[in-house]
């Protein structure tokens with residue numbers, strides 16, 4: 425049986441921020457194909473930086489990014505990688521640049537060779553799938569924070585990437601929209617890596633959990649993600665929980 429190389433692989437990645445003496449990330453090894461992964465960790469530990477390295481937006485001091493077993497050497501390689509990986513930025517304002525929602529969502533498909541009619545059709549369908557029917561002509565920069573997040577997600581999904589890298593996708597979402605996003609992510613065929621501080625969100629959407637600790641990427645083995653019913657004395661009776 426032939427074993428396929430992983431979709432994405434990191435080998436011995438070390439990265440130092442400009443002006444800092446010790447590396448932010450050190451000798452990171454990681455691979456992913458079809459998994460649904462959650463990435464947690466304190467502010468500033470390097471989660472977003474790791475995504476930027478995978479996408480070729482930052483160059484590590486040492487180490488390699490591989491796509492389907494091929495080392496990404498230059499910008500041309502990373503352009504190919506960016507067609508297969510969809511990156512949702514932590515800040516939607518960094519992602520959305522067109523005057524209208526339709527133009528933003530259609531930009532990717534047009535770039536990938538769709539005709540204007542096809543790109544429009546894909547965009548309308550993608551927006552509808554995210555509950556954004558009728559948003560096509562809305563002015564992007566006037567959308568609310570949560571709406572921007574969903575439109576930014578639409579700009580990625582419209583390109584049908586193989587793997588989604590989502591940086592804090594549930595930020596700014598109201599509880600109902602957050603639940604809807606959980607349902608959408610569960611239904612998607614694509615694998616994903618989700619950065620979030622929202623553990624319940626990760627528990628609902630991911631099967632593995634990683635964290636960055638002491639510059640290293642570590643798979644959380646001790647605490648598998650799970651949802652649970654809690655049990656304790658007097659649980660049969662109406663009661664309140666402390667904080």
Ligand SMILES: Nc1ncnc2c1ncn2[C@@H]1O[C@H](COP(=O)(O)OP(=O)(O)OP(=O)(O)O)[C@@H](O)[C@H]1O
Pocket residue numbers: 441442443448465466467468469470471472473474514
């Ligand atoms: N261009 C840069 N120059 C100097 N320091 C940088 C640069 N880019 C990032 N950093 C630093 O690298 C560290 C990691 O940043 P990063 O955005 O990856 O953190 P994060 O884990 O995503 O945090 P958060 O949960 O707050 O989003 C931070 O301390 C940040 O200030």
Ligand SMILES: [Mg+2]
Pocket residue numbers: 471472473514591
């Ligand atoms: Mg971040």
